[in-house]
Amino acid sequence: xxxxxxxLSIILLLVILYLLFRIQVLASIFTGSYxxxxxxxxxxxxxxxLAFFVVMGGLFIWSMNSASEDxxxxxxxxxxxxIDSMFWLTMGVIGFVFVLTHILLFxxxxxxxxxxxxxxxxxxxxxxxxxxxxxxxxxxxALLVFSGWKTWAKxxxxxPENAVVVEVMGKQFNWLARYPGADxxxxxxxxxxxxxxxxxxxxxxxxxxxxxxPGDPTSFHVPKGVPVQLKIRSRDVIHSVFLPHFRVKMDAVxxxxxxxxxxxxxTTAEMQTETGNANFQYELACTEVCGRGHFAMKMTMIVDxxxxxxxxxxxxxxKTFASQLQGGAPADxxxxxxxxxxxxxxxxxxxxxxx
Amino acid sequence: MSxxxxxxxxDVHLGHDDHHDDHDQSFIEKYIFSQDHKVIGKQFLFAGIFxxxxxxxxxxxxxxxxxxxxxxxxxxxxxxGKWVDGGKLNPEFYLALVTMHGTIMVFFVxxxxxxxxxxxxxxxxxxxxxxxASGFMNMLSFWFFFLASVIMFYSLFLETGPAAGGxxxxxxxxxxxxxxxxxxxxxxxxxxxxxxxxxxxxLGGVNYITTVINLRTRGMSMSKLPLTIWAFFLTAVLGLLAxxxxxxxxxxxxxxxSFGTSxxxxxxxVAGEALTHTGGSPVLFQHLFWFLxxxxxxxxxxxxxxxxxxxxxxxxxxxxxxxxxMIGSMxxxxxxxxxxxxxxxxxxxxxxxxxxxxxxxxxxxxVPSAVKVFNWIATLWRGNINFTTAMLFSVAFVSxxxxxxxxxxxxxxxxxxxxxxDTYFVVAHFHLVMGSAAFFGMFAGIYHWxxxxxxxxxxxxxxxxxxWITFICAYLIFMPMHYLGIAGFPRxxxxxxxxxxxxxxxxxxxxxxxxxxxxxxxxxxxxxxFIYSIFRGRRATENPWKSNTLEWTTPVNxxxxxxxxxxxxxxxxxxxxxxxxxxxxxxxxxxxYSQTQSSNLPHERDFE
Numbered sequence: 007x008x009x010x011x012x013x014l015s016i017i018l019l020l021v022i023l024y025l026l027f028r029i030q031v032l033a034s035i036f037t038g039s040y041x042x043x044x045x046x047x048x049x050x051x052x053x054x055x056l057a058f059f060v061v062m063g064g065l066f067i068w069s070m071n072s073a074s075e076d077x078x079x080x081x082x083x084x085x086x087x088x089i090d091s092m093f094w095l096t097m098g099v100i101g102f103v104f105v106l107t108h109i110l111l112f113x114x115x116x117x118x119x120x121x122x123x124x125x126x127x128x129x130x131x132x133x134x135x136x137x138x139x140x141x142x143x144x145x146x147x148a149l150l151v152f153s154g155w156k157t158w159a160k161x162x163x164x165x166p167e168n169a170v171v172v173e174v175m176g177k178q179f180n181w182l183a184r185y186p187g188a189d190x191x192x193x194x195x196x197x198x199x200x201x202x203x204x205x206x207x208x209x210x211x212x213x214x215x216x217x218x219x220p221g222d223p224t225s226f227h228v229p230k231g232v233p234v235q236l237k238i239r240s241r242d243v244i245h246s247v248f249l250p251h252f253r254v255k256m257d258a259v260x261x262x263x264x265x266x267x268x269x270x271x272x273t274t275a276e277m278q279t280e281t282g283n284a285n286f287q288y289e290l291a292c293t294e295v296c297g298r299g300h301f302a303m304k305m306t307m308i309v310d311x312x313x314x315x316x317x318x319x320x321x322x323x324x325k326t327f328a329s330q331l332q333g334g335a336p337a338d339x340x341x342x343x344x345x346x347x348x349x350x351x352x353x354x355x356x357x358x359x360x361x
Numbered sequence: 362m363s364x365x366x367x368x369x370x371x372d373v374h375l376g377h378d379d380h381h382d383d384h385d386q387s388f389i390e391k392y393i394f395s396q397d398h399k400v401i402g403k404q405f406l407f408a409g410i411f412x413x414x415x416x417x418x419x420x421x422x423x424x425x426x427x428x429x430x431x432x433x434x435x436x437x438x439x440x441x442g443k444w445v446d447g448g449k450l451n452p453e454f455y456l457a458l459v460t461m462h463g464t465i466m467v468f469f470v471x472x473x474x475x476x477x478x479x480x481x482x483x484x485x486x487x488x489x490x491x492x493x494a495s496g497f498m499n500m501l502s503f504w505f506f507f508l509a510s511v512i513m514f515y516s517l518f519l520e521t522g523p524a525a526g527g528x529x530x531x532x533x534x535x536x537x538x539x540x541x542x543x544x545x546x547x548x549x550x551x552x553x554x555x556x557x558x559x560x561x562x563x564l565g566g567v568n569y570i571t572t573v574i575n576l577r578t579r580g581m582s583m584s585k586l587p588l589t590i591w592a593f594f595l596t597a598v599l600g601l602l603a604x605x606x607x608x609x610x611x612x613x614x615x616x617x618x619s620f621g622t623s624x625x626x627x628x629x630x631v632a633g634e635a636l637t638h639t640g641g642s643p644v645l646f647q648h649l650f651w652f653l654x655x656x657x658x659x660x661x662x663x664x665x666x667x668x669x670x671x672x673x674x675x676x677x678x679x680x681x682x683x684x685x686x687m688i689g690s691m692x693x694x695x696x697x698x699x700x701x702x703x704x705x706x707x708x709x710x711x712x713x714x715x716x717x718x719x720x721x722x723x724x725x726x727x728v729p730s731a732v733k734v735f736n737w738i739a740t741l742w743r744g745n746i747n748f749t750t751a752m753l754f755s756v757a758f759v760s761x762x763x764x765x766x767x768x769x770x771x772x773x774x775x776x777x778x779x780x781x782x783d784t785y786f787v788v789a790h791f792h793l794v795m796g797s798a799a800f801f802g803m804f805a806g807i808y809h810w811x812x813x814x815x816x817x818x819x820x821x822x823x824x825x826x827x828x829w830i831t832f833i834c835a836y837l838i839f840m841p842m843h844y845l846g847i848a849g850f851p852r853x854x855x856x857x858x859x860x861x862x863x864x865x866x867x868x869x870x871x872x873x874x875x876x877x878x879x880x881x882x883x884x885x886x887x888x889x890x891f892i893y894s895i896f897r898g899r900r901a902t903e904n905p906w907k908s909n910t911l912e913w914t915t916p917v918n919x920x921x922x923x924x925x926x927x928x929x930x931x932x933x934x935x936x937x938x939x940x941x942x943x944x945x946x947x948x949x950x951x952x953x954y955s956q957t958q959s960s961n962l963p964h965e966r967d968f969e
Binding site: 027030031034044047048051052054055058062066069070073076077078079088089092093096097099100103104107108110111112114115118119120121124125126127128129130131132135136139140143144147150151154155157158159161162177178197198200207241242243244246248250251253254255256257259260261262264283285286287289291292293294295296297298299300301302304 | 452453456526527531533534537540541626627628629630631635636639640641642643644677678679680681682683684685686708709710713716717720721724725727728731732734735736738739741742743744745746747748753756759760763764767768770771774775776777779780782783784820821822823825829832833836840841844847848849851852853854855856857859860861862863865866869936938939940941946
């Protein structure tokens with residue numbers, strides 16, 4: 007019943023609109039404005055351009071201001087400061103161009119609207135002006151390129167020797183972290199070795215793999231104030247590591263490991279105080295479309311004070327992959343059972359995030 | 362779809378039967394498998410409008426989801442069937458919507474619908490030719506496109522859904538049906554459809570280039586060509602050089618999907634199984650894709666550069682400022698468009714050194730673009746502007762092109778792109794600069810050349826309503842998206858509420874959705890105007906806009922061969938508007954200097 011009523015009212019509305027349109031056409035034929043080339047509507051449109059500029063410009067400034075608090079996410083890495091200052095500098099430059107060109111565009115549209123008594127000014131070209139407005143943007147661009155180069159080169163330079171290495175692996179649809187252990191070397195992995203328990207495909211015959219240990223099921227820890235190198239890979243489709251607060255982004259590509267290093271400057275606790283949000287956590291999001299669960303591919307990165315981080319590492323180091331995977335080994339079967347339960351819990355948690 | 366489309370043509374052309382010269386052609390020869398460039402142009406236009414409605418509908422659906430993530434969509438169940446699950450849109454279907462919206466808008470509307478319509482319709486008319494170099498190839502071009510359309514449209518109704526890995530179809534996601542169901546039959550059809558589409562583009566492109574080079578009428582030197590023709594010509598060159606690369610990428614992807622090769626696949630464990638592919642590189646696909654993909658955005662925007670230049674000059678009653686600079690900047694943009702592709706891949710894992718090279722090249726492209734904008738504004742300066750609907754859309758085009766273009770300077774900077782890559786900042790940027798701007802250019806073209814296409818005028822008042830709603834909403838939709846982007850909101854997210862970082866701006870997303878739905882509905886004002894005016898619009902005169910170019914020297918409804926008598930001869934450039942000393946404020950290209958002695962400039966006296 008309601009559907010019919012809605013449909014009927016829509017039809018009625020369309021009929022009314024059509025009639026209005028016809029009345030307008032007939033009226034304009036009657037008044038003769040139908041045939042006139044340039045009439046009153048030219049003035050209205052010209053004025054509307056000016057009104058558009060003022061109103062939309064005002065809305066833009068107002069909305070930009072009122073959104074700025076939510077829009078600007080606090081920075082928690084060293085290079086993030088460089089990126090943000092360059093971003094706002096560039097915004098200033100383009101904002102200037104944006105405002106200037108729009109003032110000219112809309113003002114000229116209004117000012118030079120049709121006038122029966124005037125004739126346009128025949129002015130086909132002026133090479134001097136062309137050169138000026140080619141060179142100025144070129145110079146500005148050059149300056150932006152140079153400052154961009156400097157920052158980019160710094161960010162993408164090889165990670166320092168002393169960097170804390172963490173491997174982040176993407177899979178449909180969650181992230182997993184692996185630490186290299188005491189030898190600071192990540193062990194060999196093979197995708198053919200992957201199964202429900204060996205999510206990384208770790209080759210236990212590799213000596214370097216013996217002391218590798220995982221992060222927590224849905225989070226991983228890094229220390230504050232020292233370089234952290236993420237070694238990024240994927241085991242199925244392309245994902246992308248995005249840490250918004252750290253201005254970090256790098257694709258996770260199957261078959262081609264990638265990397266990104268940065269220096270965290272604020273611990274999770276510090277950021278909780280700064281944002282006034284006691285539940286604040288640094289989140290890692292996926293930014294390359296990867297399938298059904300793309301929007302839910304989340305992991306938490308916990309930034310600790312170096313000493314807290316050390317404590318966490320010491321506790322976590324006992325849960326090496328080797329001890330988990332060689333569960334049947336005689337050495338310590340009780341612990342292995344316990345660890346298997348943990349890894350089951352991890353799998354359960356992972357499936358849960360799939361939704 | 363086929364039936365809708367064809368019946369549209371029939372309806373349209375039946376009304377015009379009596380106007381056309383009768384060459385004893387059957388109905389089918391004349392209106393369906395036609396070799397007349399004007400009919401083919403209109404066929405592309407109708408197909409483009411059809412696809413734009415589909416593409417717009419898809420975007421409305423996913424905007425509903427983004428604006429109202431908590432809402433239930435039970436009312437959509439009759440249309441979407443099992444894609445709505447308990448009132449919730451299926452997340453894979455959401456991705457399919459986004460993917461198909463992108464594919465349809467970029468390729469089927471803004472490439473085929475735009476270039477196809479205006480290159481076909483205008484090239485012979487504006488250069489003074491009877492038809493395209495090869496009418497048959499031109500016909501094939503449309504029908505390959507039609508076939509591609511049918512296949513793409515059919516894929517929307519597959520049980521496993523259409524392609525869903527984003528319009529960029531990056532493998533491995535697009536190669537593995539285990540990873541997403543859209544990569545099954547839907548992706549196969551996507552690839553076949555795109556392969557046919559590319560064939561269509563190449564057939565069209567070869568024709569446009571050949572026609573412009575060989576069939577210009579007497580006196581029409583390259584330096585007297587309207588900027589529209591320069592733009593269509595360069596667009597065709599770009600397409601001809603870039604589309605084969607996409608074809609190769611599609612072909613290799615087909616091999617990887619169906620014949621077990623490993624061009625793009627390596628070391629993959631998916632759906633509980635380790636695949637045997639090894640040694641491939643997903644980044645290779647990205648290089649191949651964007652080698653087309655970046656020129657593609659210029660394939661979309663270049664024709665509108667030409668259209669807008671022409672309309673701004675005509676309606677400002679002024680010569681386009683810096684004609685040669687306009688051609689030069691288009692040449693520069695065309696050349697540069699081939700060497701900037703990897704700015705889409707700054708964080709793809711490619712060598713950072715490449716990133717610095719591509720940042721440099723990318724930012725250079727801002728210079729010719731800036732020159733174009735300044736020239737348009739200078740053309741308005743001291744003009745005598747007549748705000749036809751086409752002119753309104755053209756001025757708005759310049760505005761949108763600036764707004765979307767300046768943020769390209771941010772995204773082209775690899776260091777800034779780290780944070781903004783694949784966020785809504787990118788979405789806002791390209792929807793303004795190549796989405797909205799290209800659409801506005803297309804609307805401008807339709808409003809301007811409608812009288813030549815159908816012999817009748819579009820209703821101006823409805824045009825004004827259509828324009829103002831569309832212009833305001835374009836900004837209301839895409840400006841706030843920049844804020845979302847700066848806040849880091851990633852693209853192609855079904856909902857953001859799962860992240861604390863992104864659990865904000867809910868009202869802003871609702872606002873964007875409302876604006877998007879509103880502007881979508883407003884497009885039906887245009888559709889109504891379009892269809893109504895074809896049959897009942899005011900009859901057009903031969904040269905309603907007092908324009909200089911040759912198409913306005915044809916009869917109101919030009920028949921096969923365009924000019925009833927001899928072809929016009931060209932004596933001057935197309936922008937002699939408001940020339941001092943001339944009695945009228947325009948001098949068409951086919952008026953010899955000997956007839957305009959009062960207005961000839963000193964260097965033109967030699968031609969008298």
